[in-house]
Amino acid sequence: MAWSDDTYCFGSVTGDFFNSDGLGEMIEEYDYEEMEEGVEYYAIRPNKTQIKKDMAALFELGEEISELSLATITSFDLPDNIHKAIVEVGGMPHKGARKRQLKYIAGQLHKIDVEPILERLARLKNQSAHAVREHHLVERWRDRLIAEGDDALAALLDDQPNADRQQLRQLVRNAQKELQAAKPPKSSRLLYRYLKTLFVDEGLDDDFDDEAQYDDTDAESELDD
Helix, strand or coil: CCCCCCCEEEECEEEECCCCCCCCCCCCCCCCEEHHHEEEEECCCCCCHHHHHHHHHHHHHHHHHHHCCCHHHCCCCHHHHHHHHHHHHHHCCCCCCHHHHHHHHHHHHCCCCCCCHHHHHHHHHHHCCCCCCCHHHHHHHHHHHHHHHHHHHHHHHHHHCCCCCCHHHHHHHHHHHHHCCCCCCCCHHHHHHHHHHHHHCCCCCCCHHHCCCCCHHHHHHHHHH
16 A cells, blocks of 8 residues: 655554645545555554644744844755745735735744754854853953953963963053943954953864854954944
8 A cells, every 4th residue: 555755644643744845734544554464553643732833843944044144044954945934034024914924934944844944053052152151261361451461361371371461561552541431342342352362162064154143243342342
């Protein structure tokens, strides 16, 4: 007995499956087959409640990806139709058309293996969280150096013995002068960038700088506040 690849199967029987767009009315089939020695196999239909939950999760997944940058969305290497739909939904207002587009995306995601997508998204979240922690650590050191000068510099060098003492001292002095003169914090930004190189986690993937959602631009915007 031959069955379509689109059906859910148990033994030799079919269950429910979605129509072509993955979101229409479910087609229900119920059958049984009498096997040798009088054994009968009955259709086991998928749990509709679970299917709704799965589709809702895919809806949220598509929405979450649509909120990322274009470069990051491209890095997921999605099928062309899903990639295009996700990019389009990112610019849509929160109205009916956007919801319909997200339902379409969920239906298309239902047709592919989303495990690699989920794994990559989790990696991005972890990288982003690390970037935020790194930012606050660097920011605290920068502020301490400007406020305390050589005392803070000595403490930093104990923690980071490979740091360039002369370069740091010059950046700190320039940042202090800018602060006293109420000038734009150019040296403060340079100090932040130099400190960031000291605290980079070498265990991160090489593509961290491209994928992290919290980068130098975000950090500098806070410096201007």
